[in-house]
Amino acid sequence: MTLKDLGWNEYFADRFEPLRHKGYVPARIVRGEKNYFRVCTGDQELTARFAGKLRHRADGRSALPVVGDWVAVKVQGNQGRAVIQDVLDRRTSFARNLPGRRKSSGRERIEQQVIAANVDLVLIVSGLDRDFNLRRIERYLTLVAGSGSAAAIILNKADLCDDPQYYARQVETIAPEIPIYVFTARDVDQLKPLYALFSAGKTVALLGSSGVGKSTILNGLLGEQRQKIGEVSDAVGKGRHTTSHRELFVLPQGGILMDNPGMRELHLWGDTEHLEESFADIEELALQCRFSDCAHRSEPDCAVRAALDEGRLSQGRLANYQKLKNELGRLKQRR
Ligand SMILES: Nc1nc2c(ncn2[C@@H]2O[C@H](COP(=O)(O)OP(=O)(O)OP(=O)(O)O)[C@@H](O)[C@H]2O)c(=O)[nH]1
Ligand SMILES: [Mg+2]
Ligand SMILES: [Zn+2]
Incomplete structure (x- = not known):
């Protein structure tokens, strides 16, 4: 794999140039775990933490690295470890508000939580079972509008719905400019129209509630069962948060796809x-x-x-x- 396969381009190369002399190498964050990241430098994947100075310099969480970020890392020996020294300017970033209350005063507090960086296209996935909700799709579209990424809408689980086109028409009324795909992801042949959305170096992200079939779509496009799929009973139609981390996958046909955990709360930031x-x-x-x-x-x-x-x-x-x-x-x- 090369950095280009992962989405590296002139924009990031320009921003990395001043850091090169420090002995850092460029890498992309391909997976986020609770206490560490996995980064890919092209030829190797490393376990990485971020340098403490990033936290101190950072005014708020938004400046800390997230999955999809391009970073400058210092590789440590040959034990598969690295330290993230700098985060290169993002081209796009998808953020939500993480509201809470101040411990001291109990007053409302806002916090920007960047969920993913450098995504070119967000696929907003809904299930045509009980998940379907136009108002939620409008909320997602507003968030994506603030991120700098493009959007497309997927209505999955057409097999569980009597009239999928009825829902597609409803979505069309609220998003006339946005491409809409209706299919049954369990049948991989039906995913073919999505291929046109991918090209080498382009990053696409799957977003939507838990259980709508994001990981099923990813596995279908990868042509192998890489991500665990939820065991949701069709009768209830409720997801159980099968995917617990964000991760980038390079597709065999070119392009990068990010799988995400289902999102419950989606407060706007923008x-x-x-x-x-x-x-x-x-x-x-x-x-x-x-x-x-x-x-x-x-x-x-x-x-x-x-x-x-x-x-x-x-x-x-x-x-x-x-x-x-x-x-x-x-x-x-x-x-
Ligand atoms: N009937 C039907 N079931 C589907 C379809 N696509 C996915 N499923 C099922 O829906 C359930 C959830 O699928 P996942 O791919 O795990 O959903 P997810 O969006 O990744 O869920 P989280 O990882 O929890 O966010 C699984 O049981 C899938 O087999 C479909 O097109 N039709
Ligand atoms: Mg999943
Ligand atoms: Zn008026």
Whole structure:
């Protein structure tokens, strides 16, 4: 394997250049465990920790390395170990808010948690069993809009659904610009349309709730059972968090695929501007409201309410838009 197979390119080479003379080598973080990482330098895979100075220099968690990051490592002897000395600037980063409370005051606290770095395309996976939820897909799309990555939507487990196309049409109404794939991942032949999404050096990530079939898709594309698959009873349709870490896999046909654990909580991190991408229809309507600060409630000449009354916009989508906008607005205030 070469660094290029792992996604290395001029962007990262430029950023690594000033570090080369220190005797560091470039590597990509291919797997995250609780207390260490696995990094790949092209010809070898090493167990790596990050240097303490990274933690001290880092203002908040976001600057610490995550899976997908390109890093400068110092290889230690030949025992398969390395120390991460620096994290190269990310091209994209997928982050969520990890809200909590301050121990001292009990006041609400926000924290950016970067989940994955340098992903070019996020595959948002839903199951067409009980998992399907348009509002959650809108939330994912808003998060991806803030990450710098592109998005595609996968509706898996078509075999468990009477009318998969009905759901595909629903998704189309909320994401007209985004490619949608509907299939049964258990049948590997049905994964073929996904091949077009991959090319050498491009990083694609699978995101979605637990049990939707992310690892099944990965294994299908790898052509082997590398990741453990959950034993979910079809009747219940609930996942049990089979995958517990993030990991990158290089596909035989070229391209890199990141498998992720199912995500339960998905609080937004980002800016209200990102809604322009995920809710372009509402944002465009809002430009035609009489008042520029229209809240689309009872104001006169409200284009958004008009669309709602005429059935061009659903109540559920508008309510979710307002909810996500509030969430991002509160985040902005706290930052
Ligand atoms: N009926 C049906 N079952 C599927 C399909 N794809 C995956 N499954 C099943 O769904 C269950 C969960 O699949 P996984 O691939 O482990 O799901 P995951 O998204 O990786 O789950 P986590 O690792 O917990 O996040 C397994 O029992 C799979 O066999 C499908 O297309 N149809
Ligand atoms: Mg999994
Ligand atoms: Zn309005």
